[in-house]
Amino acid sequence: MGGQVYIRILGSGAGGGFPQWNCNCVHCRAVRAGSPHFLPRTQSSLAVSANGVDWLLLNASPDLRQQIAATPELDPPTDGPARISPIRAVALTNADVDHIAGLLTLREQQPFEIHAAPRVLETLAANRIFDILSPEIVARRPLAMDAVTELPALGLALEAFVVPGKIALYLEDANAKNFGSQAGDTLGLRIIETATGRAFFYIPGCAQIDAGLAQRLAGAELVLFDGTLWSENEMLEQGLMRKTGSRMGHMNMSGESGTIAAFKPLDVARKVFVHINNSNPVLDARSKERAAAEAAGWTIGEDGMRFEL
Numbered sequence: 001m002g003g004q005v006y007i008r009i010l011g012s013g014a015g016g017g018f019p020q021w022n023c024n025c026v027h028c029r030a031v032r033a034g035s036p037h038f039l040p041r042t043q044s045s046l047a048v049s050a051n052g053v054d055w056l057l058l059n060a061s062p063d064l065r066q067q068i069a070a071t072p073e074l075d076p077p078t079d080g081p082a083r084i085s086p087i088r089a090v091a092l093t094n095a096d097v098d099h100i101a102g103l104l105t106l107r108e109q110q111p112f113e114i115h116a117a118p119r120v121l122e123t124l125a126a127n128r129i130f131d132i133l134s135p136e137i138v139a140r141r142p143l144a145m146d147a148v149t150e151l152p153a154l155g156l157a158l159e160a161f162v163v164p165g166k167i168a169l170y171l172e173d174a175n176a177k178n179f180g181s182q183a184g185d186t187l188g189l190r191i192i193e194t195a196t197g198r199a200f201f202y203i204p205g206c207a208q209i210d211a212g213l214a215q216r217l218a219g220a221e222l223v224l225f226d227g228t229l230w231s232e233n234e235m236l237e238q239g240l241m242r243k244t245g246s247r248m249g250h251m252n253m254s255g256e257s258g259t260i261a262a263f264k265p266l267d268v269a270r271k272v273f274v275h276i277n278n279s280n281p282v283l284d285a286r287s288k289e290r291a292a293a294e295a296a297g298w299t300i301g302e303d304g305m306r307f308e309l
Contacts, residue, residue: 005309010067012301013041014277015098050155064102092116159190227273
């Protein structure tokens with residue numbers, strides 16, 4: 001293999017997955033009932049490889065063990081030693097529980113690297129439960145912003161950049177005055193195959209596509225992007241949470257300032273929504289919202305979906 005980038009969506013759902021364990025919304029009831037119009041989804045994560053053998057994870061969801069079991073490429077090689085994994089590194093886009101809790105699944109003295117913004121690494125260091133991943137075995141490497149970080153063992157490189165977002169929910173002050181984003185709270189990643197320079201973007205959380213981000217994404221071959229909500233107030237309207245999309249740090253798919261409209265002039269070849277919340281009507285394959293998103297050229301991400309560059 002070589003000259004290609006292999007991409008596997010491990011999880012396409014937002015925090016809590018789909019169905020969420022305590023959610024009784026119409027969508028979660030439908031997927032529990034086995035409706036053919038709804039697919040279950042685990043929490044957001046991606047696997048990437050330049051050779052089909054050595055893999056980089058983008059975020060480590062709480063569902064990671066289930067995701068690894070469902071992805072044969074992530075199995076230990078049958079001719080390998082007693083303890084081995086093809087997972088060589090994990091890159092984190094933020095410190096949300098749904099993106100870091102799966103690191104605890106990767107214990108058992110297995111060497112790999114964690115790449116994240118310094119603020120995210122500080123969060124890991126401040127919580128002793130993550131010491132189960134001994135720094136002597138699992139290296140923690142800070143990502144420099146707007147610079148290329150080479151992963152020579154993988155034939156890949158990462159370009160990390162700050163996107164509008166917010167601090168992780170559990171890090172907010174009790175008075176909720178510090179929920180705005182600071183540099184390093186929410187990242188986008190450009191993943192590059194070093195042999196060819198071909199690249200794609202992974203941005204599972206984003207509050208706004210500003211001029212700088214639009215310029216960065218213009219003409220991209222593939223973008224996997226935050227698909228949490230269809231509309232600003234859907235969580236309020238469905239009685240699921242007393243927060244708007246903006247307060248949660250996520251864009252809406254729809255509307256004049258939504259993702260679909262913002263991407264329209266960017267000439268992105270393939271556009272995939274990931275990190276989809278259980279409240280989002282695009283989860284219903286029959287919905288007018290799903291039809292509108294697909295008519296605009298978007299793919300609604302699913303667990304197990306595969307792409308190659």
